[in-house]
Amino acid sequence: MEVSDSILDHLRHVASLPDLTGTRYELETEIGRGGMGVVYAARDCQLGRRVAIKIVDASLAGEARIIAQLEHPAIVPIYENGVLPDDRVFYAMKLVTGRRLDLYIAGSVSLAERLRILRRVGEAVAFAHTRGVIHRDLKPQNVMVGEFGEVYVMDWGVEAVAGTAGFRAPEPALDRRSDVYSLGALLQFLLPISAPPALRAIATKAMRTDPSARYPNVPALLRDTGRFEDGLAVEAWSEPWWHRLQRFGVRNAALLWLLAAYVGVKFLLFFLRNL
């Protein structure tokens, strides 16, 4: 049977659409593609709300099921799952409205807000690690920031996912420390040009080629960014003495001002007494 170019394109499209006949969902449009499958917007006809439907190949169903069991504020909740007539698996989940991280930080976003997002992402990844799941493909395009500032880590990877250049760790077999690398790459991406050297050092340490030279796990990385936020010395950077002094000054500004005021008053009293 002969097939023209336009019919070929049409067939490639329609044959890949999920057949949701017999489910409560009505397909709308494709909204994304990831390592695990294609995501569509759909309408839940029973509850009258819009949802996201992720279609996963049958061979990845086992891994997808483990990922679907992750319950965390920064991981998109799954409402329901099922099997399509062609054996592909579908997951109905919350339809996240917001902006992708790379688009979100293109606007005017403070350093504190950037670090807050990194922390949310890191907490979700650390939680997943405790359940034996690694992300494998952390990158700005897989993080969504909702309209109320909520952060979601999307597109949790499976064995077959290869990662994305620039964010993927160099080792061939990915493990938890590969996510540490990707989180470091994400931090580097989030940092503005004028970022403090301590934060750059944290990103550099997380992205070391040798996995054993990186942070041992995600919480260790987050603790170091936390130290920076608290005005403490970070583990990743041996700072010069003048920088330490400056940081001491910033951290103890109120105390130093009080001390200066005390010395000033004392001096004034001494001066008046000797008039």
Next chain:
Amino acid sequence: MDQDTAIGGFQHQFPSTQVSLLEAVSTGPSSEALDRVVALYWKPVYRYIRRKFGTNNEDAKDLTQSFFMSALERDLFARFDPLKASFRTYLRMAVERFAATQHSAANRLKRGGGAEFEPVEEQAATTESPEQIFEREWQRQLFSLALDDLKAHCEGYGKQLHFQIFEAYDLTEERPSYALLAARHGVAETVVTNYLAWARRTLRACVTSRLRGVTSGERELRKEMRLLWK
């Protein structure tokens, strides 16, 4: 103009039980695996040679035929390493090496006597690279074979109406409305929706099956599927 060819044949059998290419090679004669490969790859190889080397229709057919014959003689499948590349890429590179050698040998013989090249206007008819043409023809042939499988399946299981509705809607440039199709066949619109969904689903299964027959295993199959579906 580009002349078409029927060499390579059509297979009408529903291929739901095809095993992977490597399995077929290890458990049966190489010629069986080659039949599958020829059915899917004859036209892509033929068009690739025409575009890459500017050969005329007959020379391209001869070169394509020679390539598949030598593939059998040289045990092409035994040297395929799925860790290095997909079978599709491996085959295209093998064709390129083979055709380049044969083509330059033929040109040496004809030097001074005027080797035959495609007329310039035919060469300029497309801006696609030979590799793009190969990929496109591969997809086209995969769907052509899968459509043959679907049609045979519908005929075998008394689902001719399913195929007629699918053909009228998905295999034509101007798609009639569901209402018009329902009226034309004397069924409800929901029947049209359901029949179309069934046919598309079955077509997908036919494509998967054909693809499984020419890939090394599940990993390569999944990779090819990801590239194939829009």
